[in-house]
Amino acid sequence: xxxxxxxxxxxxxxxxxxxxxxxxxxxxxxxxxxxxxxxxxxxxxxxxxxxxxxxxxxxxxxxxxxxxxxxxxxxxxxxxxxxxxxxxxxxxxxxxxxxxxxxxxxxxxxxxxxxxxxxxxxxxxxxxxxxxxxxxxxxxxxxxxxxxxxxxxxxxxxxxxxxxxxxxxxxxxxxxxxxxxxxxxxxxxxxxxxxxxxxxxxxxxxxxxxxxxxxxxxxxxxxxxxxxxxxxxxxxxxxxxxxxxxxxxxxxxxxxxxxxxxxxxxxxxxxxxxxxxxxxxxxxxxxxxxxxxxxxxxxxxxxxxxxxxxxxxxxxxxxxxxxxxxxxxxxxxxxxxxxxxxxxxxxxxxxxxxxxxxxxxxxxxxxxxxxxxxxxxxxxxxxxxxxxxxxxxxxxxxxxxxxxxxxxxxxxxxxxxxxxxxxxxxxxxxxxxxxxxxxxxxxxxxxxxxxxxxxxxxxxxxxxxxxxxxxxx
Numbered sequence: 001x002x003x004x005x006x007x008x009x010x011x012x013x014x015x016x017x018x019x020x021x022x023x024x025x026x027x028x029x030x031x032x033x034x035x036x037x038x039x040x041x042x043x044x045x046x047x048x049x050x051x052x053x054x055x056x057x058x059x060x061x062x063x064x065x066x067x068x069x070x071x072x073x074x075x076x077x078x079x080x081x082x083x084x085x086x087x088x089x090x091x092x093x094x095x096x097x098x099x100x101x102x103x104x105x106x107x108x109x110x111x112x113x114x115x116x117x118x119x120x121x122x123x124x125x126x127x128x129x130x131x132x133x134x135x136x137x138x139x140x141x142x143x144x145x146x147x148x149x150x151x152x153x154x155x156x157x158x159x160x161x162x163x164x165x166x167x168x169x170x171x172x173x174x175x176x177x178x179x180x181x182x183x184x185x186x187x188x189x190x191x192x193x194x195x196x197x198x199x200x201x202x203x204x205x206x207x208x209x210x211x212x213x214x215x216x217x218x219x220x221x222x223x224x225x226x227x228x229x230x231x232x233x234x235x236x237x238x239x240x241x242x243x244x245x246x247x248x249x250x251x252x253x254x255x256x257x258x259x260x261x262x263x264x265x266x267x268x269x270x271x272x273x274x275x276x277x278x279x280x281x282x283x284x285x286x287x288x289x290x291x292x293x294x295x296x297x298x299x300x301x302x303x304x305x306x307x308x309x310x311x312x313x314x315x316x317x318x319x320x321x322x323x324x325x326x327x328x329x330x331x332x333x334x335x336x337x338x339x340x341x342x343x344x345x346x347x348x349x350x351x352x353x354x355x356x357x358x359x360x361x362x363x364x365x366x367x368x369x370x371x372x373x374x375x376x377x378x379x380x381x382x383x384x385x386x387x388x389x390x391x392x393x394x395x396x397x398x399x400x401x402x403x404x405x406x407x408x409x410x411x412x413x414x415x416x417x418x419x420x421x422x423x424x425x426x427x428x429x430x431x432x433x434x435x436x437x438x439x440x441x442x443x444x445x446x447x448x449x450x451x452x453x454x455x456x457x458x459x460x461x462x463x464x465x466x467x468x469x470x471x472x473x
Contacts, residue, residue, distance in 0.1 A: 106239030117295060216293075239294075271311060279303040376469075395424040401421065450462055450463070
């Protein structure tokens, strides 16, 4: 079906022109109360992002995602492959939390918390304003022929973009391999760790490409979250919205005329100044309604409020509001849909907290040696051979470890040594024999409960299978 009138904007994205080429976006430098709040939030998050890999709690890096060694630290708590279920639950909680906020407040995550938006708008874009100037100066600089002034500005910008991209890549690597390892690589020198340097340069190139060229296309084309919001939003969701009832009225938008009474003329409060369009970092017109490209950055709110104040009209023509609030003046309500998501979030959070409290600092696994049957010994003793694996999830060494049978009378013999230690964030493996009198067994398959002790303190319990002769009693 052919689209006509004001709906033609939905046939294409704002960053592609009629010839199918890239339409570069030159957003005007934003200012206003929301932009000030965003700066506080963004710079706080940037400080956290750059410092988190270097903060340690009880010797554990605050945040670590070492996929290669399968070691993860979340808020200083270490997680091993044995804790993968907790990691999965925490990721699901994060997803449900974002979905809940999207249903309630639209794409607020993109505008206020997303690293792409923070780096693009509050770091790289501000450097661009500082070097090349505001919207008009950037457009003129782009159109003018290459000369000393243009080359100097562009080279300065590109070099600064590369340096910042390199710093981001280093921080990103600190999250993956650990800050201690990164500092060691730096102090050793790049020539000793060439493979790491190549990885850093690849990450740097990716970040540079994103922030120097791809820019807002990440939010419009690459990010799946923009598509997700189309499914999650409804007429009750609070988003950055244009009040078309007030902005259009009976006649529609009209340019501002001095000494004109717009309340009696039938003209809408929108003076068609296009400031909301010029300041938009994704190049859309918010007056066309909720769109995929809108990241809820609030730049249009600040721009519109400034213009309304300048022409003595009430602010809030563009504001945080729902479709029902604009059309029916309805207030925000906690809908059954929101209650459902909230209930799921609370249940998952409760499960995660409960499993976290039950989680031990030591993980013990004792398994029968594959292919080995039981062995008869003197005095009616049955012996089974096992392999054990102990994982120490703490940063402290656990010393003087020994095993004891808790469910049966018998003894455990560890091959090569009796008492041993497990290093912090390390593991210990070995072989042991369990010997039990046949009279204490109830059949050919028995379940044993074994205690793991450090000195005289029980630190973990585990179970394993014990084979014996078939009983005919």
